[in-house]
Amino acid sequence: GDSVTQMEGPVTLSEEAFLTINCTYTATGYPSLFWYVQYPGEGLQLLLKATKADDKGSNKGFEATYRKETTSFHLEKGSVQVSDSAVYFCALSVYNFNKFYFGSGTKLNVKP
Amino acid sequence: GAGVSQSPRYKVAKRGQDVALRCDPISGHVSLFWYQQALGQGPEFLTYFQNEAQLDKSGLPSDRFFAERPEGSVSTLKIQRTQQEDSAVYLCASSLGVAGGHEQFFGPGTRLTVL
Numbered sequence: 001g002d003s004v005t006q007m008e009g010p011v012t013l014s015e016e017a018f019l020t021i022n023c024t025y026t027a028t029g030y031p032s033l034f035w036y037v038q039y040p041g042e043g044l045q046l047l048l049k050a051t052k053a054d055d056k057g058s059n060k061g062f063e064a065t066y067r068k069e070t071t072s073f074h075l076e077k078g079s080v081q082v083s084d085s086a087v088y089f090c091a092l093s094v095y096n097f098n099k100f101y102f103g104s105g106t107k108l109n110v111k112p
Numbered sequence: 113g114a115g116v117s118q119s120p121r122y123k124v125a126k127r128g129q130d131v132a133l134r135c136d137p138i139s140g141h142v143s144l145f146w147y148q149q150a151l152g153q154g155p156e157f158l159t160y161f162q163n164e165a166q167l168d169k170s171g172l173p174s175d176r177f178f179a180e181r182p183e184g185s186v187s188t189l190k191i192q193r194t195q196q197e198d199s200a201v202y203l204c205a206s207s208l209g210v211a212g213g214h215e216q217f218f219g220p221g222t223r224l225t226v227l
Contacts, residue, residue, distance in 0.1 A: 004154075036218075043116070044155070044203070044218040089154050099168060100145070100216065102154030 002027045006090045006103035013080055013110050021075040021106045023064075023090035031092040033057075033066050033073040034100070038087045047075075047088070085110045116219035118204050124225045125194045133189045133222045137206030144187050145216060146179055147203040155203050161187060162210055194226045 007022040025031060035047040035057070048057030053068035062077045073090060090103040117136045125131050137144050143162055147155035148171075158177070160168040163184040172179070176195075181187040191198055201223050205216040 043220045044205075046215045049215075091154075099157050099160065099171075100147075100155075102147075102156070104152070104154045 002031070002092060002094055002101050004090050004092055004101050004103040006088075006106055009087075009105070009107040011106060011108050013108070015082055015110055015112050016079045017110075019075070019077040019080045019084075019108070021088055021090075021108070023073045023075065023103060025071050025073065025090075025092050027071075027092055027094055029094045031094045033064070034091040034093070035062070035064055035073070035075050036089040036091060036102075038089065038105075040086070044089065080108070080110045082110045082112050084108060116204055116206055116217050118202075118219040118222050120222060121220065122223050122225075124227065126227055127194060127196060129194050130190065130192045131194055131224065133191075133202050133224070135187045135189070135204030135206075135219060137185065137187070137204070138208075138217055139185075141206035141208055141217075142184075142210055143207040143214070143216075144181055145205040145207075146187070146189050147205065148173075149201040149203055149221070151200070158189070158202075191224075194224075196226050199224055199226045 003026045032051040034049045036044045037047045048059040050057040050066035056065045064075045087105045087107045089105045093100045119134045146158040149155045157171040161181040176192045178190045201221040203221045204219045207214040207216045
């Protein structure tokens with residue numbers, strides 16, 4: 001079946017450090033891939049997405065590339081800020097986007 | 113409204129009670145989704161509506177769970193005879209289209225605690 005596996009947290013980094021959060025997926029068809037972010041006390045927000053292989057999604061300095069050969073969609077940021085502290089969820093949707101599969105989330109703590 | 117709203121934000125129920133959770137999607141959004149999020153986990157799909165039609169209810173964990181969207185806007189998730197394992201955050205999301213990469217907009221969730 002379709003599923004997403006992402007690295008467990010929490011991840012603790014100092015400000016301006018490089019961030020990678022790993023995400024791999026299993027899908028029966030050709031999924032679209034997403035990263036959602038949940039800031040403390042807020043709802044889930046779409047961070048970025050990629051709808052086909054080799055696409056790169058980017059937003060707010062975050063990037064992720066859809067790698068079909070490794071079934072991965074790792075999230076990266078070159079220089080994190082304290083304000084990036086949140087929980088990040090990798091997700092996929094197949095076919096007509098009527099069902100999303102989420103990973104378990106990775107909590108990021110950025111220290112000044 | 114500006115976004116998806118849910119009410120109540122917090123609900124405490126005694127085991128065996130029935131609860132009703134409300135979702136107000138963004139005006140004009142065709143698609144509406146319900147998810148269940150256990151502590152420390154990602155959201156898990158419960159059900160999907162396209163306008164008033166419930167097209168997918170494969171994620172509902174038991175027949176105690178029931179969802180409706182009678183006029184294609186507001187939706188209610190009802191849980192009958194609540195059990196402790198129903199304790200979770202229930203998320204509602206809406207999107208403009210029915211396919212093709214439309215972003216889902218999430219509400220803040222209703223935290224249900226069953227004692």
